[in-house]
Amino acid sequence: MVHVDMDMFYAAVEMRDDPSLREKAMAVGGNSMLSTSNYIARRFGVRAGMPGFIAKKLCQDLTIIRPHFFKYKAVSKQVQKVFATYDPNFSMMSLDEGYLDFTSHMQWRRESEDSERTVPVVWRSEEMCFCEKYCPKYVYDENQGQEEIPEKNEDISSSPDLFDEDDSNEENIKASGENLPDFCENCEKRIFKTAPFDAVLFGLDINEAVKEMRFRIEQSTHLTASAGIAPNTLLSKVCSDMNKPNGQYRVLPTREDVINFIDELPIRKISGIGKVCEKMLSGMEIKYCQDLFKKRGELQLISSDISFRYYMKISLGIGSTFVSSHGERKSMSVERTFREMTDRDEMYKKCLDLCNELGGDLKRHNLVGKTITLKIKKSDFSVKTKAQTIANFTDDYELIFKTAYDLLETEIMNSKLLKLRLMGVRMSTLQESSKITSKQNDIKGFLTNMKKKVAKRSAEKPDLIKKGLKRDAEKRETINIKRRASNNLKDMFAKIKETRKVEADDEDDIIVVYEKITDKK
DNA sequence: GCGGATCAC
DNA sequence: TATGGTGATCCGC
The missing domain is CATH 3.40.1170.60 (MutS, DNA mismatch repair protein, domain I)
Structure with missing residues (x-):
């Protein structure tokens, strides 16, 4: 890996x-x-x-x-293009890093010709002019987020057979070079008079293969990459950090090499062991990966099963031996930090904006969800989340806001003076919107939801229901007052009132159903 | 399912 | 003056 x-x-x-x-x-x-x-x-x-x-x-x-970011995305695409030639199933962890499985490539490589391991190259130097013919000038299209490279460069770097054939292209460049001035009028740097390219042959083994890949990345982006080669992803991730920048490191797939590498490795180097975990483990005198195994008795006592197994895997240098493609998204969220906020209306407005953004994001990704989570960070940096799962999948910002509003309201009511520095809204329990059948959105969904509600309510005492309704009525009244007090938020609160009314009717129906059930009994 | 925490990038 | 945003997972209810 x-x-x-x-x-x-x-x-x-x-x-x-x-x-x-x-x-x-x-x-x-x-x-x-x-x-x-x-x-x-x-x-x-x-x-x-x-x-x-x-x-x-x-x-x-x-x-x-x-x-x-449009630049970084463009460069990332170039890098991914190189990745794909070594492992079409590569997996990006972010714009700038990824995992590759070289197994298939190495099989191919063993039987490859020299020419297939030859990378054409444009040697660049700060003293030479690249601002015209030979220049892979970076032109960004901000809308597309893509990078365009002049054709000439494309020809040179993407044709491995260039040097195996009678190459008229090279001759053309040389010939045209003779007609050029010595120095460029634009950048005043020296202009190539001979073809500014060469080729590099890489060897058969995996170190050479990875060097080749890094070289191709550098040729195409003029940026350097570091790489780690190891029997699994856990180790390869650590390895890529060993000879940074512009280097690579390999742990051989032998028991000795793996153990030698892992034993003295500080646990913090492992992806997944963060600041908190490091501190906790250092409290047990665990600093290096071998300590995890030495202290396995104590570890087992204080850890969950999952954590303990994770620790033991680390201590033995065991990790995944395949690149796993990204599964389905599980949540989507929007959050924003702002200068201290104390005004309630401002908070509701912010909440509405976030819901609006989130709704848009969900729609763009063809997703709907049913669990809404409100996140707030107070001025003292303490974070609180409140979640509620609604009956039906949605991507509608008004429905999202309806729930987020309730959650926010609870928080505002429960604290004397809420001072916020961040607010966020998340949607989880996601589904592709295309998979939502009409059934789930209409009567059937409504009925199943109602049954659940009735079941929940019937577990409580009946008079609690009435109290609950009374409380809701009071809430609505509070909102009405607020609406009158706030002119610029008029529409927003009108909407809330509207949706609340629907909910109230909903509740009334539940009462009827509940009474029917109790009558039957 | 909910809420707090931790982690990666 | 002033410490981010997104997504995932785990733990203990």
Whole structure:
């Protein structure tokens, strides 16, 4: 298994596109959070995940670049194109890293010709002109999120047979080169007079195969990647970090090599062991992976079955031996941080906006869901979530808001002065909207839902139901008052009132059904 | 199913 | 002045 990771990805793209950044300490992100930093900035302790204003304190001269995701997506596509030639079933973990299974490729490789392992290459140098004919100039189409590369470059880098044949292309470039001036009028750099390309032959083994892949990535993106090669994904992930940047590392598929590698490895290096887990384990004197096995007795006592098995797998260097494709999405969410918010109407408005966004996202992905979760983060950074599952699948923002509103209202009512810094809305229990039959949306769904409600209610005392209805009526009255008090939110509250009314009718029906049932008894 | 926590990126 | 957004999973109810 191979894990590939682009080196300081976002920062590298920005440095590639703006040479003036290359000599500087720089990071990509915003004032509140940095996504990544270059190696100069890292010397000052500037790290991904660090707030920009703190990084500025560590490094006065830090240049912070706002992220350009359309660029990163475009580059990622190029990288994926290379990945696909080695393993069509590769699995991306993010824009800049992925897992590949080289098994099939290595079978093919053993019987491959030299020419099939030869990568054509354009050697580049800062002193040479690339701004015209030979320049793989990066042109981004922001709408498409795709990158266009001039045809010439496409020809050179994507034709492995280029050097096996009587190559008229090469001659043409040479010939035309003779008519060019020595220096470019645009960039004043020296212009190639001979064909600026060559070819590199890679060997048969997996180290060579991965070098070849990394070379192709570099040729196509002018960015470097690091890779890890190991018998499973758990190990390959750790390996890709060993010789970063622009390097690779291999753990052989032998018991000795795996054990040697894993024994002295700090547990924190393993993907899945985070800050908290590290601290907890260090409290038991567990710092290296071999300690997990040494302390397996204690571990078993204090851990759940799942955790214990996970720890034991780590200590033995066992991981997945195949790349698993991403399963179905399980949730979709929107959340936003903002300056401290105390005004209720503002909160409801924010909630409505989030629901609106979420509804749009769900529709775009052809998804519907039935569990709505409201997330709030208070000014003291404490986080709270409230969830409710509704009767029918939906992607309708008004229905989402109806539920989110209730959850938010509960929170507002339950606290004296709510000071928020973040709000989020999540939809889970998802289904593809196409799979929703009309049945589920009309009478049948309504009836099953009602049966459930009745069952739940009949477990309670009947007078509780009436109390509940009275409480709902009071809630509605509160909302009416608020509506009168707030002109600019008039429509919003009118909608709430509307939906509440539907709900109330719903409840009335339940009472009738409930009475019928009790009568029968 | 719900809510808190942890984790990766 | 000031610490993100999205998705997944696990644990204990």
